[in-house]
Amino acid sequence: MLLTSYRKEIRRPKCNPSFERLHCIAHLDQDISEVLPYLNAVLGGEAFFKDPPTLTIKVHGKRVTLHPKQIAINALQDEEEADRILEWLKKEINETWQNRDKITPLFESPKKPEVFQILKFLPKTNCKKCGAPTCMVFAVQMAEGGRSVDQCPEMSEEQKRKLNEYISQFQGLSPA
Secondary structure: OOOOOEEEEEEOOOOOOOOOOEEEEEEEOOOOHHHHHHHHHHHOOOEEEOOOOEEEEEEOOEEEEEEOOEEEEEEEOOHHHHHHHHHHHHHHHHHHHHOHHHOOOOOOOOOOOOHHHHHHHOOOOOOOOOOOOOHHHHHHHHHOOOOOHHHOOOOOHHHHHHHHHHHOOOOOOOOO
């Protein structure tokens, strides 16, 4: 087992003390540096940095950053949500560490779709039928994994096929 214990700190953002959501910093009693590239491969990280080793992932709609001796989670509803995410992460960290001989570590950030490439496939009518105010907003949401090709009612089957082909090359992008 790599991670056995941590101390949790819950607080409101210093830049906006009236903000309704909470932030959590878990101070780890063990160094998890060595597992970060394996977690990047398993969890499909958003950003990975070698020096200092840092992995940012999106979990349960929250952005989570893992450092060697700390985990930061943003915009939590309450302390119970922090506990659930931290315990899930502890399990993932330890399972990944135990199975590391079967995992190829990933030492870079995954390639992400480009907004302007997505926009090229969209009809650019700004019809709002998808619920987004413009095709550009739809493209941004799709690049972030929050939209799928099927959510644009104005696209032809050929446009959908080409856009799906483009999107399918990106690891960890799961359409909503």
